[in-house]
Amino acid sequence: MSKICPIPHMPSTTLKTVSGPWPFAQWGMDIVGPLPTAPAQKKFILVATDYFSKWVEAEAYASIKDKDVTKFVWKNIVCRFGIPQVIIADNGPQFDSIAFRNFCSELNIRNSYSTPRYPQSNGQAEATNKTLIIALKKRLEQAKGKWVEELPGVLWAYRTTPGRPTGNTPFALAYGMDAVIPTEIGLPTIRTDAAKQNDANTELGRTLDWADEVRESAAIRMADYQQRASAHYNRKVKPRSFKNGTLVLRKVFENTAEVGAGKFQANWERPYIVSKASESGAYHLQKLDGTPLLRP
Template sequence: MDLVRKCQKCQVHANITHLPATPLQPIQSPCPFDQWGMDIVGKLPRAPGQREYLIVAVDYFSKWVEAEALSKITEKEVMKFAWKNIVCRFGIPRAFVMDNGTQFQGAKLRQWCEELKIKQYYTSVATPQSNGQTEVTNRIILQSLKTRLEEAKGNWVDELPGVLWAYRTTPRRSTRESPFSLVYGTEAVVPVEIGEETLRVQQYEPASNNSERRADLDLIQELRHSANARTTAYKAMMAKAYNSKVRHRGFQVGDLVLRRADATKNLGKLDAKWEGPYQVTEVIGSGTYKLHKMDGKEIPRTWNIANLKKYFA
């Protein structure tokens, strides 16, 4: 049995375990615009101006989304987007949650965040659930673009504002409120209310509008408190379901591990599912590790336990 367990070929071709190894730890955000998740989507069909990437930012509290089409994904473009679409519109946030892309890890971006006292949290490689809010938003945006475009794929930039508007004015499952209402304290007037006038449109009185808006603003904190309570309950429910499948395992500094091969490249049907071994050099916490090759060379970025398994030498 021990000889089989230590067989090199058996280990690198072994099936991948899909059961989670560590409990889900939902990211909490106490107020609007406190913490934003950021991500890059692409390549998309090339649009005018050579734009084929989409940078997306989501506020963890209100679920408000900002997005912009880019022709290139560089550190400079990320800084311009963050300044224009986040800081200048909603104030300086406490933190950004980003993936390990090079455009998010440059020295200039780090310095800029340090000057503004913005913390940077990075997700582990090939672990999209670490920035789950942004990943979910990306899927919704892409699905909406596909639905609108049909054959004219290169027109996605023109359709993007409408997709963002629809997302911002639609209640989200976790809060049961629209991002628009949590930001502005009232629901937006949407085109359908013009064609088929709603009670709100029919009863609009300019003379009483100011007092009604003041009442909305007086109630906005209550609205946000209720949304926060619902979000907390929703995340607890999701965590409970996820954690019921957890099969605890972990590594210590010095342990030898294999890494999922498909985390770094596309695999053929007969390729090995695992690569390595590597040595664990640091335990970051919450199932996240730093690795070295056997010759001592450091492996860039952090790696989640979902992409690792113990190697038997």
């Protein structure tokens, strides 16, 4: 085994898609940052995305601890959309703490954690983060420190823009109707005309019928989109598996890199022993003396 061998980029396991059974049942959470320091020393965004509707909740913080995550979930998710079934997050101490686990347990919320050092396993949160960062960059240009002021507008644009997987806006999937946008103020629409004609009952009936149809259509489109995405991804898979007891090298991470090695840093470290394989394709490792290896 050579510690300077190139790192393979071909996936070793097939893609397993995840979708919410109904709106607000399953949320993905993540932290974006650090970003350019804004007023009140804010430089992080705590983001939560509903897996079904793609609705996004986000707030800016100077630092994020488990108590902040707990308050965020209570205020932005539970009090607005009800108690979810599952919250998916990474293994950060803000999400994987006794206090946050106890909070979720009291509400019968299941905690699910992505594979360490593999953010793609919480793909919904990663996709949302990328979209928010791109949108903030477009709005800010040179005023990097004003991103907190722009965040509500970015969230509004995200919530009212149709998504490719569902074919509809997160707002429509969440509330069963389209949001009233600025163009409807000056340009009459069926909805605004009905309101002026005191025909609210007819419009309400139409909206309720449409809500069920659009959610069912979105679920079908999402399933088809995920199936095609999986097929494309799985064509690149090159299976690799290791049995318990196999000696392996582990990729070097930032916190395990040799100080001062620079460009001459090896790609791999130790060897370690495979102690357990998980269904996700990740492995639990231990040192040669049998000591379990903690998350990198």
